[in-house]
Amino acid sequence: MITLAPREFHLFQAAGRDFLYLVPSAAIFALDDITSAVLAAVTETKRTEAAVVDALAERFDGATVHEAVADLLAVRAIGYEHEPESRTPRVLPLMPASLSTGRSGVIPLTTMVMNVTNQCNLACTYCYEYGEDKIVDTEHGKKPKFMSEQTARESVEFLLRESGTVAHLTFFGGETLLNFPVLQSTVAYGRRRAAELGKSIDFSLTTNATLLRPEIIEFLVENDVGVTISIDGPREMQDRFRVFHNGAGSYDVVAPKIKELLKRHRSKPIAARVTLTSGTLDITRIYRHLTEEIGFGEVGFAPVTTSPGQGYAIGERGFDTMLAQFRALAQEWLECSLANRHHGFSNVTESLEEIHKGVSKAYPCGAGLGLLGVSTDGDVALCHRFAGSDAHKLGTVRDGVDRDAQVAFLERNHIADKTDCSRCWARPLCSGGCYHEAHVRYGTTTHPNLHYCEWIRGWTDTCLRLYGELSERNPAFLARFDREEAKAEAVV
């Protein structure tokens, strides 16, 4: 007796119908009544195909049921119980020929994040770089406080050597603008060298906005440099954590400077990046303030990265509040998108783009692959948050990527080895979550971020529903994700 059994999928409803998110393939299917009924029958209890036909005889004729069973088998939403389920293949994306069985193909570097300084003129209480959770000693360590022009040039050469035809360079800190002279000369040098090599390069930076002044704004406009600003919202939220070394809040300093930047810099969306803490979870209010009162076109939110003992760490109830708030704002995003109007809640836009493209990740992000961080002395690390950490070093800009270290990292961190994630339907998009968060929480990049699984699954389900609504009610809107060019990874 051959029995049918459900395979790995997540069922969700949108626009009045059932949809399937298939876990191994990350594909989405809209179900009609008959396939929904067959799936429900097989999920309720494992049955033979004949038993499914019998169970549905009152509603559907046998031939239609057989057809629906065949469709569901073809997309692997169901399978024969005696056949093994397909598991996540353990394929490394990077296999230099010398380290493998002849297969070659090195993933090109897409985004290089350059820490032009590890110093900051703010002393944000929750900052992973300066607080109790730091992994690099920026005060007493061996690393120079500022990147030299020479190291910056060597970093550009490294990026252009390792990249394909398109390269993204992101300046990061510390506070990036503390080293504006090097940033300035690097943009000029990068443009010249990319042109000589027939490549294209673009630039972006992340800043706390305290040091923006007219000539810097002019430079950013003229050079079309993308800008992400770290800001937490209205005055009382911003000033709670984002303070100067003397404890003074930074809101009154940054607000007018950001407004000026937004007025002048029109060629690229200037994004706000908000760090959420247990005490600042009024997401709608933060969003309103940043879009309507300050003028941002894009706002992204991320929970603070910290060990659980910190008072500002978001606990279980905090994640529930955050999810409810995200959902409310996501509904607003949907209404705008149905009417082809822009809404700047960028967390939704980014997730929907991944869903639309059928992203299924073996690794949570590009760190150590298409994205690398560079410390002030030119050491190459997994990403900007690990830049300067000897334990996470992957080479130097002078000597190139240490392929053995890179392969060893990819071996250790593949989703196939995260047993906690192996039965999770959200793994194509989450893949265990940020390595830095895992390192801070659990002491190792290999540990999945199990403290926020419910949040991840809840949010992924919300985004899938939004996707389903749009695919039924305004499918043309989704076509914009096909047009998106290769982009720099979001750097926070």
Ligand code: SF4
């Ligand atoms: S970390 Fe949690 S939510 Fe993410 S893939 Fe693993 S089990 Fe799923």
Ligand code: SF4
């Ligand atoms: S998600 Fe985490 S590990 Fe990945 S690039 Fe961002 S900070 Fe680094």
